[in-house]
Amino acid sequence: MKTKSFSDMQCSIARALDHVGSWWSLLIIRDAMMGARRFKHFQENLGIAKNTLTSRLTDLIEGGIMEKVPASDGYAHEEYVLTERGRELAPVIIALAQWGDKWVAHEKGPSTVITVRESGEKLPRIWPRREDGEPMALKDVGMRRANGAPQKIWHEEKEDPS
Amino acid sequence: MKTKSFSDMQCSIARALDHVGSWWSLLIIRDAMMGARRFKHFQENLGIAKNTLTSRLTDLIEGGIMEKVPASDGYAHEEYVLTERGRELAPVIIALAQWGDKWVAHEKGPSTVITVRESGEKLPRIWPRREDGEPMALKDVGMRRANGAPQKIWHEEKEDPS
DNA sequence: GTTTTTGGTTGCAATATGAAACCGTATACT
DNA sequence: AGTATACGGTTTCATATTGCAACCAAAAAC
Numbered sequence: 001m002k003t004k005s006f007s008d009m010q011c012s013i014a015r016a017l018d019h020v021g022s023w024w025s026l027l028i029i030r031d032a033m034m035g036a037r038r039f040k041h042f043q044e045n046l047g048i049a050k051n052t053l054t055s056r057l058t059d060l061i062e063g064g065i066m067e068k069v070p071a072s073d074g075y076a077h078e079e080y081v082l083t084e085r086g087r088e089l090a091p092v093i094i095a096l097a098q099w100g101d102k103w104v105a106h107e108k109g110p111s112t113v114i115t116v117r118e119s120g121e122k123l124p125r126i127w128p129r130r131e132d133g134e135p136m137a138l139k140d141v142g143m144r145r146a147n148g149a150p151q152k153i154w155h156e157e158k159e160d161p162s
Numbered sequence: 163m164k165t166k167s168f169s170d171m172q173c174s175i176a177r178a179l180d181h182v183g184s185w186w187s188l189l190i191i192r193d194a195m196m197g198a199r200r201f202k203h204f205q206e207n208l209g210i211a212k213n214t215l216t217s218r219l220t221d222l223i224e225g226g227i228m229e230k231v232p233a234s235d236g237y238a239h240e241e242y243v244l245t246e247r248g249r250e251l252a253p254v255i256i257a258l259a260q261w262g263d264k265w266v267a268h269e270k271g272p273s274t275v276i277t278v279r280e281s282g283e284k285l286p287r288i289w290p291r292r293e294d295g296e297p298m299a300l301k302d303v304g305m306r307r308a309n310g311a312p313q314k315i316w317h318e319e320k321e322d323p324s
Numbered sequence: 325g326t327t328t329t330t331g332g333t334t335g336c337a338a339t340a341t342g343a344a345a346c347c348g349t350a351t352a353c354t
Numbered sequence: 355a356g357t358a359t360a361c362g363g364t365t366t367c368a369t370a371t372t373g374c375a376a377c378c379a380a381a382a383a384c
Contacts, residue, residue, distance in 0.1 A: 027175065111308055
């Protein structure tokens with residue numbers, strides 16, 4: 001549960017989590033990326049309570065991550081689709097999926113494989129890279145306080161935090 | 163709140179979220195990546211309730227994402243540090259931070275800049291790439307059900323879900 | 325040796341979730 | 355056309371989490 005909002009924090013991670021940090025949000029977005037569009041798709045696939053789903057969808061719409069559009073097939077109902085803002089969460093979803101595959105996989109293996117569509121091959125690991133495109137070691141990734149941001153109390157640039 | 167566990171789901175995203183999907187987990191991991199090691203670091207920086215922090219840290223330790231080690235500076239207390247499993251969440255953190263920077267930035271700009279340590283330059287956007295290393299359009303990323311995974315009810319391979 | 329800090333734990337009140345029942349409208353069936 | 359069913363919710367209630375404040379023992383600081 002979140003009783004406290006992260007939206008007043010300056011940190012972009014906190015601000016992002018304010019939109020997608022709820023238990024179900026990222027799973028709803030994942031399903032939307034896989035083609036779910038209707039209320040019952042999300043509800044049946046996730047096993048989420050209907051009132052909770054209503055609440056999460058409303059939040060995602062308010063956050064500009066999804067939007068309601070008329071049904072694609074001429075029916076009267078409306079459907080839920082990702083906005084560009086929502087689609088750009090793909091790197092987060094992919095990173096989570098790959099981490100899950102590697103570290104906490106189900107005994108039967110992953111249910112979904114993320115691919116390069118045209119080749120059908122498994123997508124290479126999403127990973128930080130240098131300007132020249134070379135993947136880098138995590139210890140070579142740094143974090144620096146932006147100008148004007150309040151200084152942390154702890155020493156922040158250890159020689160090798162990894 | 164999570165009353166229902168995602169750990170029985172086969173989906174790697176759900177399984178990953180079972181470990182880091184809690185409200186505070188990713189912010190704690192972010193702080194750990196930035197050098198926080200002590201209970202009070204996390205507590206003061208995040209403004210999280212102490213009992214909640216205790217609970218989240220315990221969960222992260224049980225999940226193998228963090229571990230308690232003797233203090234680095236000779237004091238009697240123990241410190242919380244990321245395991246390799248935890249450090250490999252960096253792509254998730256980075257992706258979230260970059261999404262937040264782009265879409266929901268604070269009016270004063272982001273508080274933290276993720277960099278290539280050696281050059282000090284801002285880290286390029288983390289993004290799905292082909293085998294040859296070229297960044298790809300999101301619509302060229304596919305998701306395919308793994309063998310044996312239950313079929314979704316909805317049409318799953320639309321021509322262009324983006 | 326006393327005070328303060330640290331790292332918690334223990335209630336308690338507030339809030340979010342899950343489950344099930346209910347409901348109006350839209351489809352489907354005959 | 356008329357009835358049955360599916361869909362997309364809303365409402366109510368029990369339960370689970372979080373936040374807050376108070377409290378506490380051990381370690382550090384003075």
